[in-house]
Amino acid sequence: MNLRGVENAALAVALALMVALPMAEAALRAAVGTGISGASALLQHLTLVVGMLGGAVAAREDRLLSLSTAQLFLKGTLKSAARIFGYGVGAGISAVLCWGAVVFVGTERGAGNILAYGVPVWVVQGVLPLGFGAVAVRLVWHGGEGWRGRALTLAVAVALVAVGVRPPLEASRLVTPALVLVVAATALGAPVFVTLGGAAAILFWGEGLPVASIPLDHYRQVVNPSIPTVPLFTLAGYLLAEGGASRRLIRVFQELVGWFRGGPAIVTALVCAFFTSFTGGSGVTILALGGLLMPILLASRYSERNALGLLTGAGSLGLLFPPCLPLILYAIIAKVPMKDMFLGGIAPGILLVLLTAWWGIRQSPPAAAGEGAVFRWQEARQALWEAKWELLLPVVAFAGLFGGFATLVEAAALTALYAFVVEAIIHRDLKLPDLGRVMTECGLLIGGVLLILGVALGFTNYLIDAQIPARAVDWATASIHSPWVFLLLLNALLLIVGCLMDVFSAIVVVAPLVIPIGTAFGVDPVHLGIIFLANLELGYLTPPVGMNLFLASYRFGKPMPEVARAAVPMMLVLLVGVLLITYLPALTTTLPRWVGK
Amino acid sequence: ATLAPKGTSFHQILLSMGEKWRQAPGGGVLLTVYPDGVMGGEADVVRRMRVGQIQAGMLSAVGLSEIDPSILAIQNMPMVFRSLEEVEFVAEKLRPQFEKRFADKGFVPLFWGDAGWVRFFSKSPVERPADLQKLKQFCWAGDTRQADIMKAGGYRPVLLETSDILPGLQTGLIEAVAMPPFFALAAQVDTQARHMLALNWAPIFGATVMAKKTWDAIPAATQQSMLQAARESGEQMKTKNRAEADQSVTAMQKRGLVTHAVTPQLETEWRKATEEYYPKIRGSLVPADLFDEVLKLLREHRAARQK
Ligand code: NA
């Protein structure tokens, strides 16, 4: 087996262990009282392994999340030059992070703490420098198609590191130019994690603070005890999407609501919401379902433009439904109880689905294909029966949690296991080779996301080190006097943030700035969180950094500007939803309060 | 860095200590205080001190034991101390030993102190050990030895993360948790577990430590006045902390917390039940030599007081 095979297999095995361990823990706890010794710490460090390995695999496949538009527009030499520069800076930053990780792991080794069963923590932490190192090497590799391009990419990386080690000027005077360099590299094709990781590294470096703080925060973020839910729910979503679940669920919704006016649009909204809630803001929805839903919309004679807009917009519906990844992440960062976030998102999520469906009905062609169609009881029943296992999934996911016999992480593992049983054993849609592929794909995606989350926390920590959140609170409470004005400014700010940042970085970096101000104005923390996420949902559709625009452009083979124009009406519809969510707090707060009683 | 919330007396006292440090002879030292646990949990603070991002931290025994486990001889010994005065006495006697162990690991303690007692919070009333043994009790997942000892004592530990405490109480995954009132109030544990037993189970003990590398770079004269200011702050905190523990309980009582008083008979019952599993604690949770020394010091202290 070559390195590629070894990496893929290790990733799949680590993910499988992540499912097995919490399941065994919950079962043993129910049977004999206490579970596996050190289970929690082991699971958290498995997440670290999956994250770094997944990041290395994503770099190998040249699929680290990058939101640059330049690579789409540029041609010829200019395109190659942009790539060499973007990837070179990316590789240089990754090398710096690798070195920081070496220092961090060295101090941890000196501390000599034990993870479990006699294994020292530093041994597992060793995946940090290995992962960053592999990413650096692979960015150089993909910097050019030939040896010349690669050599130039390497030269850019080496130059960057050399300036860092022996600055020609005072370090503090180089900070601003260096930051500009990193932003330019991002625009020209460097992966997203390089922007925040690089900015953090430069800022720490400029003040003579140790760069090892960034891998330290990366570690802290990834081994957060709630983070294992992220890979587990994502795995569940992937298994469903790659199995026959999408087909079966689309059929159910079509038989139930597809037969009346605007039905296909409603089907789109519902199916997209269902899948996004499991696969998170990762865009899997558009990739996995776009191909199935587009023909249905076109067959119902929706215009291509409307169909494209609907699919692009609906791709982020479901962001507010549990157990969506951004909800989990926000709860972790804001230290809000996860259950309250889950319950709080339900009504606002339904509102956004309804608004989307309403727009879809209005856009439905006058003599739609649905016309004359009637509800067919037999077919509906058959479709429901066929998809019964998938329809039970949310029940399985939350019965354990709300029933008091499982933690959230265990509920997530159960969901993944259930999805596996349904797709691979009951329906047999996924054979062994498919499973390997699905797990590698899932690990790759998680690796990319965790890479961003980890370095984003490093950047946030710089802000804290510089006491910026505390100053922001003082400024805001001194100059804003009404919570309503605060909310309006918050909406405006988050719209801009959504335009410029991906949802994961935005949560990790911006939420810690906004939360203390919200608290100072007495905004309910769950409400603040839902406003935050609903606003960012819009960000998926706004250029220049709009993940759904990218994915739709890639999936349907349409140029970005065309996709962006098609998505404008959906954006306005969602904007109305965001404003309603912001100014009607009861929409969010009623359900958590009612259940909390 | 400290986990203490902003605006509390912890925070204010640290700020005024920083002011004194700035005016110390030999140029003074600039102290920036990061409250609210913004630098992460206690283990994270220790890690940051090791890589050199921050230079000092105010830590409880949880974080300090990441540096050296000897400190657990005070915090991990339930029903051993009868008063905070006893805690103080033992801590003072053991201080040279602690300071040497910490210096060997690269840290300099500036001042020590307690933050009151750990108390039991539960969904149904708990008065005697048998009541608690019926309940599923939170045990931090990072501490499997603690779970083994709880089981030896006849309790039912459920290993969870601290973030699972509140949801766990909500859903019934756990029914009781031991923690200081100060944190119970902040984490709103009392909204789910409405009963508190006023038993002095174990003290919360901690110290403010500085990285030795930073400390050694400071001129001796400055060190002296810094230590002076630190010790004064430590004294202030001790009195404030104890008052704040009481205030936290009062605040929770206003929200509906029911406190159960402990009669001398009940206290004896708890002590007897706990002493039964001391052999399990000795040598596993607490180093054996320190365990014996604490008991010996207490025996001598009590005998001296009776004269
Ligand atoms: Na955007």
Ligand code: NA
């Ligand atoms: Na975006």
